[in-house]
Amino acid sequence: MEVVRSESGVRSEKIAAPVAPVIARTKRLQVWFIRVCSSILVWTCLVQLLTVRKLWHPSFINITAPSVKHPPPPLLPLRNYTSNGYLKVSCNGGLNQMRSAICDMVAVARLLNLTFVVPELDKTSFWADNSTFEDIFDVKHFIESLRDEIRIVRRLPKRFSSKYGYKVFEMPPVSWSSEEYYLQQILPLFSKQKVLHFNKTDARLANNRVSIDLQKVRCRVTFQALKFTPEIESLGYKLVHVLHERGPFVALHMRYEMDMLAFSGCTHGCTKEEAEELKRLRYAYPWWREKEIVSEERRSKGLCPLTPEETALILQALGFDKDTQIYIAAGEIYGSERRLAVLRAAYPRIVKKEMLLDSGELQQFQNHSSQMAALDFMVSLASDTFIPTYDGNMAKVVEGHRRYLGFKKTILLDRKRLVEFLDLHQNGTLTWNEFAFAVRSAHEKRMGQPTRRRVIADKPKEEDYFYANPQECFCEGPSCDDLLGPGNSSSVP
Numbered sequence: 001m002e003v004v005r006s007e008s009g010v011r012s013e014k015i016a017a018p019v020a021p022v023i024a025r026t027k028r029l030q031v032w033f034i035r036v037c038s039s040i041l042v043w044t045c046l047v048q049l050l051t052v053r054k055l056w057h058p059s060f061i062n063i064t065a066p067s068v069k070h071p072p073p074p075l076l077p078l079r080n081y082t083s084n085g086y087l088k089v090s091c092n093g094g095l096n097q098m099r100s101a102i103c104d105m106v107a108v109a110r111l112l113n114l115t116f117v118v119p120e121l122d123k124t125s126f127w128a129d130n131s132t133f134e135d136i137f138d139v140k141h142f143i144e145s146l147r148d149e150i151r152i153v154r155r156l157p158k159r160f161s162s163k164y165g166y167k168v169f170e171m172p173p174v175s176w177s178s179e180e181y182y183l184q185q186i187l188p189l190f191s192k193q194k195v196l197h198f199n200k201t202d203a204r205l206a207n208n209r210v211s212i213d214l215q216k217v218r219c220r221v222t223f224q225a226l227k228f229t230p231e232i233e234s235l236g237y238k239l240v241h242v243l244h245e246r247g248p249f250v251a252l253h254m255r256y257e258m259d260m261l262a263f264s265g266c267t268h269g270c271t272k273e274e275a276e277e278l279k280r281l282r283y284a285y286p287w288w289r290e291k292e293i294v295s296e297e298r299r300s301k302g303l304c305p306l307t308p309e310e311t312a313l314i315l316q317a318l319g320f321d322k323d324t325q326i327y328i329a330a331g332e333i334y335g336s337e338r339r340l341a342v343l344r345a346a347y348p349r350i351v352k353k354e355m356l357l358d359s360g361e362l363q364q365f366q367n368h369s370s371q372m373a374a375l376d377f378m379v380s381l382a383s384d385t386f387i388p389t390y391d392g393n394m395a396k397v398v399e400g401h402r403r404y405l406g407f408k409k410t411i412l413l414d415r416k417r418l419v420e421f422l423d424l425h426q427n428g429t430l431t432w433n434e435f436a437f438a439v440r441s442a443h444e445k446r447m448g449q450p451t452r453r454r455v456i457a458d459k460p461k462e463e464d465y466f467y468a469n470p471q472e473c474f475c476e477g478p479s480c481d482d483l484l485g486p487g488n489s490s491s492v493p
Contacts, residue, residue, distance in 0.1 A: 075144055076147055076148040077147075077148055078148065079147070079148050079149060079150065081113050081151075082113065083113060083114060083115045084112060084114055084187065084190045085114055085115070085193065085194045085195060086114065086116075086156060086160065086194065086195045086196070087105065087108070087109045087112075087115070087196055088120075088156065088195060088196070088197040088198070089102075089105045089117070089119045089120070089197070089201050090197070090199050091119050091120065091122055091201050092122045092125065092200055092201065093125060094122075094370065094373065094393060094394070095136070095369075095370040095374060095394070096377070096393040096394040096396075097202055097393040098119075098370075099226060099397060100202075100203075100222070101201035101202050101204070102119050102201075102226065103218045103221040103222045103467070104201065104203075104205040104218065105119065105198065106146065106150065106221045107205060107214050107221070108173075108182055108205065109150050110149050110150050110217050111179060111182055111183070112182060112190075114190075115150070115152070116151070117154075117155065117156055118133050118134075118139060118142070118143075118153070118154050119133055120132075120133070121133055121370070126285065129367075129368050129369045129370045129371075131368050131371055134229075135229070135368070136228065136371055137226055138229055138230070141225070141227045142227070145224055145225045149217060149220070160194065160195050168196075168197045169189070169193040169197065171196070171198065171199070172199055172200035172204075173186065173198055173201075173204045175202070175203050175204055176203060176205075176207070176461055177204060177205060177206060178206050178209055178210070179211065179214065207453065207455075207463045207464065207465060207466040208463060208466075215472040215473075218466065218470070219470060219472060222397075222401075222470070222473075223473060228374050232371060232375065232378075235357070235362075235375060236374070237378070238357070238361075239353055239356060239375060239378070240378065240379055240382040242356050242357075243327060243351075243356070243383075244382075246325055246349075248325065249326065249327050249383055249384060250315075250320065250325070250326045250327070250383060250384065250385045250386075250387060251329045251379055251380040251382075251385070251386045251387070252311070252315075252326050252327065252329065252387050252389070253330060253387070253388040253389065253390075253395055253398070254311065254328055254330045254333060254389050255305040255330065255389055255390035255394075255395070256305050256306070256307060256308060256330070256333050256339070257330060257332065258278070258281065258332070260305055260390065261334055262279075262282045262288075263288055264293070264298060264304055265278075265282065265290065265293025265294070266295055266299060266304035266305065268296065268307060269307040269339070270335070274334070299419055300416075301416060302416025302418075302419065304390075304415070304419075305390035306389040306390070306415060306418070308333065308339045308343040309342045310418070310422055312343040312345075312346040312347070313425070313435075314413065315346070315387075316436075317439035318440060318443065319440070320347075323349065324347055324349065325349045325351070326349060327383065328350060328351070328352050329376035329377075329380045329394075330376065331369060331372065331373075353375055353376070353379075377397075377398065380394075381398060384409070385409045385410070385411060386399070386402060386410045386448075387410075387411045387413065388412070389413060396467055397468070399412065399448060399468045400465075400467045400468045400469055400470050402448055403448060403450075403469060403470070404470065404473055404474055407449055407450055408448065409447055409448055410448030411443060411446065411447060412446040412447075414443065414446060417442050418439065418442070421438050421439055421442075422435075452471065453469045
């Protein structure tokens with residue numbers, strides 16, 4: 001203790017310094033406590049963010065942060081075989097028609113032990129899209145992911161080019177052909193021709209009566225090898241995220257586009273001037289064989305896409321309320337916003353990719369219909385419900401892919417019955433309640449649930465399409481009895 005005298009002479013005592021170390025220790029404990037609490041808080045926030053992130057991302061999409069580098073998966077062993085020649089193919093049609101054709105042609109190359117050349121894509125169809133295979137699909141992944149099945153090259157060796165005087169033999173293979181056709185009629189051609197060019201590739205392999213091994217090759221190509229480019233995938237993922245942030249959504253594939261209406265001759269709901277315009281377009285394309293078409297006959301047979309006005313009534317009858325978020329997975333609707341007015345009035349939350357993305361983000365894909373279709377394809381796969389208004393190539397391929405992803409809900413509209421119900425309702429024969437009941441009853445078993453692919457002897461073109469129901473792709477063995485047995489059903493919303 002220290003004695004201290006003030007200026008006034010008063011004597012006082014001052015406590016000595018041993019208290020200082022106690023104060024210092026107390027401060028250190030406080031700092032330590034703050035650090036521990038901060039660490040716990042940071043880790044808790046991190047766990048919560050990761051949990052929310054998993055909820056945002058669809059389960060079929062595996063998204064990795066750009067900063068995280070994962071080593072590439074090991075390459076599959078090369079298949080060791082003697083090639084019988086080169087198969088070159090030129091695909092025709094839109095994106096999904098070409099996609100299916102590529103799968104068929106890879107399977108044919110595997111069957112015949114051929115070296116497969118990266119396909120050429122259609123540049124002369126209605127869309128006049130000059131995209132190459134590399135513009136749409138990850139070509140490196142395509143080659144490497146199938147290296148244990150077939151040998152794929154980006155282009156023919158120079159010795160087979162016209163520059164060196166070589167003339168490639170061209171032909172279209174017969175549609176809906178069996179393995180026997182390719183083994184007995186196509187393979188012998190390679191004894192004289194080292195290169196064969198299939199200049200048309202749509203539906204050139206049968207749906208059924210194909211060996212399970214060859215069907216599995218088709219599965220691998222469509223669900224694993226045909227991966228979109230990183231640029232397309234990145235923007236597609238963004239579209240899906242934006243939509244999911246807004247809540248559940250329906251992907252409505254409206255094939256009410258100019259080319260489809262002209263090709264099919266379906267003009268229901270169009271003005272006289274529009275019908276004439278569509279007819280002129282049909283005559284402008286010589287490979288569209290049918291020219292004079294009676295629209296109402298087509299419609300009564302269920303061969304026309306539903307109009308936007310008809311679609312609005314069907315969605316309401318199926319039980320989708322006004323707050324349903326609807327993504328239109330399609331190009332420009334014929335008649336534009338004028339024809340969408342009724343549908344938009346019934347469902348104000350209609351969106352398109354042009355409404356969800358900045359114009360700069362879509363700029364690189366403008367005027368490339370196949371690349372734009374790839375974005376719609378990705379969104380359609382990720383949707384809570386997929387509804388196509390016409391069973392074209394995209395509708396079928398998306399349907400099959402959604403089955404592969406776990407039989408996700410896909411409402412397959414029975415257009416032949418629907419136009420009958422629509423006409424009866426609009427002429428007053430069916431009340432709204434009767435109409436809605438009829439529509440819902442007609443689709444109880446058309447929800448994309450497990451079902452066996454239909455086989456029609458001697459009529460392969462009328463069979464169920466392989467890519468709409470690729471049952472061999474989700475059956476482990478040669479039999480699908482356990483999966484495709486009775487009792488599988490799905491309910492209408």
